[in-house]
Amino acid sequence: MGQNVGDLGEFGLLARIAARLNETDQPDDGRVVVGPGDDAAVVTVPDGRVVVTTDMLVDGRHFRRDWSSAYDIGRRAAAANLADVVAMGADPVALVVGLALPSDTEVAWVTGLTDGLRDECAELGATVVGGDIVRGDLIVISGTALGDLGGRKPILRSGAHPGDTVAVAGRLGWAAAGLTVLRRGFRSPRVLADAHRRPDPPYAAALAAARGPVTAMADISDGLVADAGHLAAASGVSIELVKSQLPVAKELLEAAAAFNVDPLNWVLTGGDDHGFVATFTKRRKLPAGFIAIGVVVEGAGQVLVDGEPYANQGGHDHFRD
Amino acid sequence: MGQNVGDLGEFGLLARIAARLNETDQPDDGRVVVGPGDDAAVVTVPDGRVVVTTDMLVDGRHFRRDWSSAYDIGRRAAAANLADVVAMGADPVALVVGLALPSDTEVAWVTGLTDGLRDECAELGATVVGGDIVRGDLIVISGTALGDLGGRKPILRSGAHPGDTVAVAGRLGWAAAGLTVLRRGFRSPRVLADAHRRPDPPYAAALAAARGPVTAMADISDGLVADAGHLAAASGVSIELVKSQLPVAKELLEAAAAFNVDPLNWVLTGGDDHGFVATFTKRRKLPAGFIAIGVVVEGAGQVLVDGEPYANQGGHDHFRD
Numbered sequence: 001m002g003q004n005v006g007d008l009g010e011f012g013l014l015a016r017i018a019a020r021l022n023e024t025d026q027p028d029d030g031r032v033v034v035g036p037g038d039d040a041a042v043v044t045v046p047d048g049r050v051v052v053t054t055d056m057l058v059d060g061r062h063f064r065r066d067w068s069s070a071y072d073i074g075r076r077a078a079a080a081n082l083a084d085v086v087a088m089g090a091d092p093v094a095l096v097v098g099l100a101l102p103s104d105t106e107v108a109w110v111t112g113l114t115d116g117l118r119d120e121c122a123e124l125g126a127t128v129v130g131g132d133i134v135r136g137d138l139i140v141i142s143g144t145a146l147g148d149l150g151g152r153k154p155i156l157r158s159g160a161h162p163g164d165t166v167a168v169a170g171r172l173g174w175a176a177a178g179l180t181v182l183r184r185g186f187r188s189p190r191v192l193a194d195a196h197r198r199p200d201p202p203y204a205a206a207l208a209a210a211r212g213p214v215t216a217m218a219d220i221s222d223g224l225v226a227d228a229g230h231l232a233a234a235s236g237v238s239i240e241l242v243k244s245q246l247p248v249a250k251e252l253l254e255a256a257a258a259f260n261v262d263p264l265n266w267v268l269t270g271g272d273d274h275g276f277v278a279t280f281t282k283r284r285k286l287p288a289g290f291i292a293i294g295v296v297v298e299g300a301g302q303v304l305v306d307g308e309p310y311a312n313q314g315g316h317d318h319f320r321d
Numbered sequence: 322m323g324q325n326v327g328d329l330g331e332f333g334l335l336a337r338i339a340a341r342l343n344e345t346d347q348p349d350d351g352r353v354v355v356g357p358g359d360d361a362a363v364v365t366v367p368d369g370r371v372v373v374t375t376d377m378l379v380d381g382r383h384f385r386r387d388w389s390s391a392y393d394i395g396r397r398a399a400a401a402n403l404a405d406v407v408a409m410g411a412d413p414v415a416l417v418v419g420l421a422l423p424s425d426t427e428v429a430w431v432t433g434l435t436d437g438l439r440d441e442c443a444e445l446g447a448t449v450v451g452g453d454i455v456r457g458d459l460i461v462i463s464g465t466a467l468g469d470l471g472g473r474k475p476i477l478r479s480g481a482h483p484g485d486t487v488a489v490a491g492r493l494g495w496a497a498a499g500l501t502v503l504r505r506g507f508r509s510p511r512v513l514a515d516a517h518r519r520p521d522p523p524y525a526a527a528l529a530a531a532r533g534p535v536t537a538m539a540d541i542s543d544g545l546v547a548d549a550g551h552l553a554a555a556s557g558v559s560i561e562l563v564k565s566q567l568p569v570a571k572e573l574l575e576a577a578a579a580f581n582v583d584p585l586n587w588v589l590t591g592g593d594d595h596g597f598v599a600t601f602t603k604r605r606k607l608p609a610g611f612i613a614i615g616v617v618v619e620g621a622g623q624v625l626v627d628g629e630p631y632a633n634q635g636g637h638d639h640f641r642d
Contacts, residue, residue, distance in 0.1 A: 005640050006640050008640075009640055010640050013640070033370055033475065034409075034475055034477065037478075037555070038409065038475075038477055038478050038479075038539075038555070039374060039405040039406075039408035039409055039478070039538075039539055039540050040372045040373060040374035040405045040406055040408070040409045040411070040466075040468070041372070041373050041374070042370050042371070042372050042373075042409065042470070042475050043370065043371055043373065044369060044370050044371075045366055045369060045370070045371050046369050047369075048365060048366060048367050048368075048369055049354055049363050049364065049365050049366070050363070050364055050365075050366050050371045050467060051361045051362070051363050052361060052362050052363075052364065052415065052417055052450065052451065052465070052467060053360060053361035053362070053417070053451065054417040054418070054419045054451065054452060054453050054463070054465055055419070055453050056419035056420070056421055056453045056455045056461075056463060057455075058421055058455055058456070058457040058458075060458075061455065061456060061457065062455070084360040084361045085360075085361055087360040087361070088355075088359065088360055088361045088363065090361070094373065096373055096374070096375040096465055097375070098375045098376070098377035098419070098463040098465075099377070100377055100379055100461055101640075103640050129373065130373065130374065130375065131375060132375050132376050132377045132463075134377045134378075134379055134382065134383070135379070135382060135640055136379040136382065136459070136461065137379075137458075137459060138457070138458060138459065140377075140421055140457065140461045140463070142375070142377060142419040142453075142461070142463035144373070144375055144417055144419075144465035145361075146371060146373060146467075147361070149363070154354065154355055154359075154363050156355065156359055157358075157359050157360070158359075217360075218359075218360055219360050234358070234359070319326050319327050319329075319330055319331050319334070319422075319424050319456055
């Protein structure tokens with residue numbers, strides 16, 4: 001066993017974290033006016049409007065330390081927040097992180113987490129600018145990301161119109177398939193287990209969409225049907241998905257055959273890949289990375305798959321799983 | 322027992338919370354561009370720089386539900402964040418809140434917490450604009466507050482110069498005295514127990530200071546000696562406090578006599594009142610609400626009380642209490 005946070009103490013731990021954040025990967029482009037160490041951080045948002053979102057991960061529910069490395073958990077915690085900022089059409093600027101830790105947490109776990117948070121942010125030119133560390137009986141990671149709209153209008157869930165094309169970017173169902181793999185005690189297919197451990201949100205595709213003919217967009221965190229449903233409800237429309245157009249990766253087909261399950265269930269209900277579902281003005285070229293999967297129709301917030309409601313439409317309920 | 326969050330489900334709970342937030346007290350001055358319900362919120366920060374801070378509270382460590390109402394815990398969770406924004410000299414604009422809840426948490430507890438968060442924000446014209454709710458085996462409240470600098474420079478901890486006057490605003494040691502009262506099984510003096518339950522940060526004094534001859538400022542959350550020490554260390558100076566100038570309230574003197582403890586220990590080491598310690602250019606009039614308690618001298622981050630280091634100088638360490 002390595003040194004734990006109880007041995008090191010709060011101020012020693014903060015110094016270790018600061019050292020990781022100051023490694024080469026943190027962007028230094030003048031956007032961070034005041035970094036960690038004061039009462040608060042200060043970052044520039046030239047737009048004059050700031051996009052803000054928060055996401056909490058609890059040990060044993062949202063991640064398992066025997067399944068995922070601290071580094072991957074950090075990447076995932078950051079990605080969950082950054083994807084929400086990007087889903088608004090904004091460029092992520094900064095992340096702050098609240099962390100509850102038991103005293104026996106290894107220091108190496110915390111520094112690994114920090115590296116993951118930092119590196120996921122760096123992919124988008126964003127910076128970890130502060131946080132809070134407290135003792136708790138279980139590990140809780142609470143991230144809050146800020147973004148800048150760059151003069152553009154925010155892309156809301158409420159902008160879809162009948163006739164719009166529905167499209168998705170990113171993996172669908174991979175993280176859910178990976179969770180099935182891990183829950184059944186397997187470590188492979190590795191590519192699926194890894195998809196659960198660390199999402200790979202198609203940030204660039206969503207940010208390109210925000211500059212184009214997009215009418216509405218949402219991060220897929222509760223599953224395609226559930227999140228398309230949120231978008232449909234907010235827009236006062238319904239959405240018709242075409243089963244044959246849904247991307248079902250060969251990796252999912254193979255795993256589904258091995259586990260004797262329907263791969264479409266992963267694709268339609270799996271969260272945690274942090275892909276994006278968006279609607280686009282009809283007959284306009286979709287941005288790179290998006291594929292059409294259906295159309296927006298008149299309606300009252302329903303999502304239909306080949307004309308039928310999908311059984312599991314309610315999506316994930318944190319208090320009823 | 323009333324209805325609990327497991328009965329109501331995540332989406333029902335979110336609807337209840339939204340209803341509380343939409344009650345009369347949420348300011349509507351055009352600063353909230355996008356409120357709760359989308360992937361992220363959007364708020365205006367006309368300055369183009371946003372101040373951001375995060376603070377996490379864990380049930381049983383930072384609050385006890387048998388000592389404090391949900392409403393008071395909400396006020397306190399918001400105050401802990403808002404005081405940090407104000408300590409930077411910024412006007413709080415918005416708060417987002419991550420919340421881990423066991424399924425058996427009563428819905429009334431969550432709505433009470435929400436009311437407290439909302440009302441503390443409203444005192445400063447700020448708004449609760451979003452959050453995340455997840456299931457967890459214990460209650461964790463993670464707030465993140467945003468502020469706008471209004472064209473002013475941020476007030477850092479690092480700006481103190483030898484010769485500056487050291488001053489404080491707000492209660493010192495009241496919350497710590499209240500904690501002693503509650504820990505020993507008493508409910509009175511009520512005014513002290515209440516000071517633990519709900520801080521009353523002197524926001525207006527600190528915001529006035531930010532517009533005056535202040536050189537450095539910090540929120541007092543770890544205790545006066547510890548936070549003055551952070552300020553001294555960041556500024557590369559030392560601080561000499563004068564014991565006879567420290568405000569020791571009559572309520573503290575009486576309680577200290579009853580408990581046979583030294584009231585100065587509460588004043589010098591008690592956190593959680595969220596007062597402010599600041600330094601001001603010599604011979605300039607202090608802003609209303611601040612009282613002089615010492616001077617800044619050449620040095621290496623020490624805090625001396627009547628020329629001596631104070632025994633408990635290290636302050637509170639979350640992992641070693």
